[in-house]
Amino acid sequence: MQEHDQHEPAARTPHEVLARYRRAMLDKSADDLADLYAEDAVHEFPFTAPGFPPRFEGREAVRAGYRAAWGASPARVEAIEELAVHDTGDPEVIVAEQVVRASLPGGPAFAVPGLLVLCVHDGLLTRVRDYLDASGVATAGR
Template identity: 60%
Template sequence: MRPSAIVARYHDAMRGKSADALADLYAEDAVHEFPFAVPGFLPDLTGREAIRAGYRAMWDASPVRVEEIRGVVVHETADPEVVVVEHETAGTLGTTGRPFTVPGLLVLRVRDGRVVHCRDYMDAAALARLREAGGMPGGTDPAR
């Protein structure tokens, strides 16, 4: 599978909050890193099943509804296995329906049609605001 097809399926999994669809894109021994992680957010994940379990736990616990992945730009690099993906995740928060956006950057290494390594750079300040508003585990949303 070409990296651009993997990016499209990755974004589909995000919109659907499908940990299975996301994990199925990864090699069995893949690594998913969060270099700018907010304290208390997901730790780095090693292995397809850890990625599946980590995302299932996060997405099941979060009332965030992802409605759109926009501003997607895929940059191919000199290394044919590596693509850099810019995007912005937009949706609504909890039961308040308040809109949110979180800019992000993915650096994906794809080998034999599977993600073998992902560096997931999300805007840590935007995630902290979202968490404080109750959109992520550990936050409080008085409307819930």
């Protein structure tokens, strides 16, 4: 396994973390994504699909989970359409409405709507609730 930058990040706002999160998705980089998380962060999937875990506990579980999922899928994220980003009463929490536009090699393009609730403390994700349309992902390209 490669060494990753474990230095504390410069203070990043939730909006900056969201931008980096999306960049990691576009690059299909499990390492870049995981490096946005605190060591003991939790990433939850309230709408799960068969064979997919309901949560990842810890940065390394996020890294391993996304590495496995993205490695097993030929789907490629082409764009992330931001519908809205909502600030909340808590300056460490934002809610992002988005549509992930993706494609399969030789297959049709598809869109998966989702909602992310990001909790960021000291520039790192501490909790993510990822309301991804799991059924849309499971049937993509069919």
